[in-house]
Amino acid sequence: MSDDIWIIGTEMTPIRRHLDRDVLDLATEASLGALDDAGVTMRDMQVMAVGSQFEPFTFGQDVQKQIGQTGIPLYNVHNACATGATAVRSVLMEIKAGEADMGLALGVEKMTGSSPPYRMTAPKAGRVFEPEGRDGHVLATEGVLGTGQMFGVFAQTGTDYARRHGGVGFEQFAKVAEKNHAHSTLNPLAQYQRPYSLDEIMNAEMLAYPNTLPMSCPTGDGAAAVVLVSDAKLRTLDPDVRRRAVKLSAAVMTTDPYDPSGFAHPDVNTLTRNAADQAYERAGIGPEDLDLVELHDCFATAELVHYDNLRLCAPGGAGEWIDRRAPWRDGELPVNVSGGLISKGHPIGATGVANLYEVATHLRGEAGDRQIEGARVGLTHVIGLGSVCVVHILERAAT
Amino acid sequence: MTHTPTLTGQVPVVDYLVIDDGPPHLVGNRCDGCGAVYLERRNACAACGARTFSPARLPATGRIESFTIVHRGAPKHIGPFVSVLVQLDDGTFVKANLVGVPPEADALDFAVPVRLVTYTAGTDDGGMEAIAFGFVYDETTAPTQG
Numbered sequence: 001m002s003d004d005i006w007i008i009g010t011e012m013t014p015i016r017r018h019l020d021r022d023v024l025d026l027a028t029e030a031s032l033g034a035l036d037d038a039g040v041t042m043r044d045m046q047v048m049a050v051g052s053q054f055e056p057f058t059f060g061q062d063v064q065k066q067i068g069q070t071g072i073p074l075y076n077v078h079n080a081c082a083t084g085a086t087a088v089r090s091v092l093m094e095i096k097a098g099e100a101d102m103g104l105a106l107g108v109e110k111m112t113g114s115s116p117p118y119r120m121t122a123p124k125a126g127r128v129f130e131p132e133g134r135d136g137h138v139l140a141t142e143g144v145l146g147t148g149q150m151f152g153v154f155a156q157t158g159t160d161y162a163r164r165h166g167g168v169g170f171e172q173f174a175k176v177a178e179k180n181h182a183h184s185t186l187n188p189l190a191q192y193q194r195p196y197s198l199d200e201i202m203n204a205e206m207l208a209y210p211n212t213l214p215m216s217c218p219t220g221d222g223a224a225a226v227v228l229v230s231d232a233k234l235r236t237l238d239p240d241v242r243r244r245a246v247k248l249s250a251a252v253m254t255t256d257p258y259d260p261s262g263f264a265h266p267d268v269n270t271l272t273r274n275a276a277d278q279a280y281e282r283a284g285i286g287p288e289d290l291d292l293v294e295l296h297d298c299f300a301t302a303e304l305v306h307y308d309n310l311r312l313c314a315p316g317g318a319g320e321w322i323d324r325r326a327p328w329r330d331g332e333l334p335v336n337v338s339g340g341l342i343s344k345g346h347p348i349g350a351t352g353v354a355n356l357y358e359v360a361t362h363l364r365g366e367a368g369d370r371q372i373e374g375a376r377v378g379l380t381h382v383i384g385l386g387s388v389c390v391v392h393i394l395e396r397a398a399t
Numbered sequence: 400m401t402h403t404p405t406l407t408g409q410v411p412v413v414d415y416l417v418i419d420d421g422p423p424h425l426v427g428n429r430c431d432g433c434g435a436v437y438l439e440r441r442n443a444c445a446a447c448g449a450r451t452f453s454p455a456r457l458p459a460t461g462r463i464e465s466f467t468i469v470h471r472g473a474p475k476h477i478g479p480f481v482s483v484l485v486q487l488d489d490g491t492f493v494k495a496n497l498v499g500v501p502p503e504a505d506a507l508d509f510a511v512p513v514r515l516v517t518y519t520a521g522t523d524d525g526g527m528e529a530i531a532f533g534f535v536y537d538e539t540t541a542p543t544q545g
Contacts, residue, residue: 129410129523135439136414143474144412144520144531146482146494147467155467156484163465163509170504208482209468209504258446261492263437265465265484 002231005092006245007394009038009227012357015191015345018221023055023110027063030223030350031106035067038227039241042068045227046100049075051087051107052349063106073099080384081298083107084224085253085352089390091228092251101233107354108223109347147208150385151216151299155208157268158301161308167319168304170210174201175322176300177215177342183329184339186370191220191345215300217346224353226360243397246360249283249377250393256386268302268383272309275391279379280311283393287311290333291375292362294355296383297340307335310381310391334372337362352390355380363396412520412531415439422459423517423532427491429455436491459515460537461487468502478502485513485534498533511536 011033013026050060060076079086084107091103129138162168178198184190196214204212254275259267280286297303307313313321327335338344338358359378361367380392411418415438417426427436432449443450464484473479479502485493500506513534520531
């Protein structure tokens, strides 16, 4: 007996602009799919956590009203792009604490449709300058004092890496998107499923240099769920459930430690390095042991710097690593064979569960056309800007 | 920090920009415990936990750490702009626009130092001008003492 935690069921919806489905439809499909996959029901769940960045109030209880109201504890979770991963952690911690031996974690987001709640309000026309906030600003500072928008922030993270290390430029960042769009052609769940040439990517609309439109994650809707159990509980389940179980060998969450630059520009590197190093140590596994990685490529620049942060390439060598196609699905260490956020899509709350779905499906040997043959060990990574990072290491059942 | 419109009908776009006390400059809140500098009001220091701060006049020169050129979502009245993270000569980081250069990657160079400048970023209904700061390339400046 150990204190290991296992995934015994997982499901993910296709990521689309689901204009004809509401957020509860997506949540229900993923939740019931994960329960069915594990051969269990809501009656077996002793805890539930629901992650959504934009759904308000007691949204998780609204989901329970669709899939089963059994009176169990429930956590509603918001944690930026790490929302889904935080829901997983909430269930995992209840099990580790001995409060539950089986639970359901769901991540879901509906980002299309009328009046998306995540749009920032436009500044009022006609006004008198009055200082507001902790910096006493008298007008909107976006575009005046640089950018704080997501795609601009991650673009600057990329040019910072390029400044510090050789062999990194626009083309290396674009090659990341070329790879991920190629990978998603094999993934029926992906929002985009067509290849983009390097020329097409580099000549597309520039959002924020060096990230063009196909180098940036789209807006989409989707959900993913996992059923987690304790090691003791797993031993009581059917052999077929045990055979398909996937072990969470490490589950690490970090936030950004103080850095003098952090208030001016979010540092997404240090907390990722800290999370990766802790995860490798806890799992007793090194980057050289990994068979696939799903990392947080909200923009192509982000993926490139995380090759280095997750220790996948030589220090400072991320440009050279993509140049020699190491992270392609037929390369030394496949990265984002799902298509990643750039091509699979990035429904905020679902993302940190969808990456577990992807890696677990490969470790089970059930990934169809995109299967990485013989995969035994995988890593997932998400970043929520602000910041929070979650890294999981997953291993196929020994038997 | 107080935030005082000047007699000339100008107000700084943020309160850490001082425009009415000699050459325009930035003033941060320096932690009395560890010396960490913040550009906005803080209750306690994120680095050491100390709870008191003192004003610190910051140097006007520094170097570019990172940049992007924002096209999508740029405010319509501004258009594509160059966002830079600048490390000032005392080590303080500040984000702003790089001005006086075309918004093109080929025009940007990490090796050239920058210095702070100010300009009018907007005018309110009462005729008050909001004075913003940005950075320009400073090819003539020798390295400054922090």
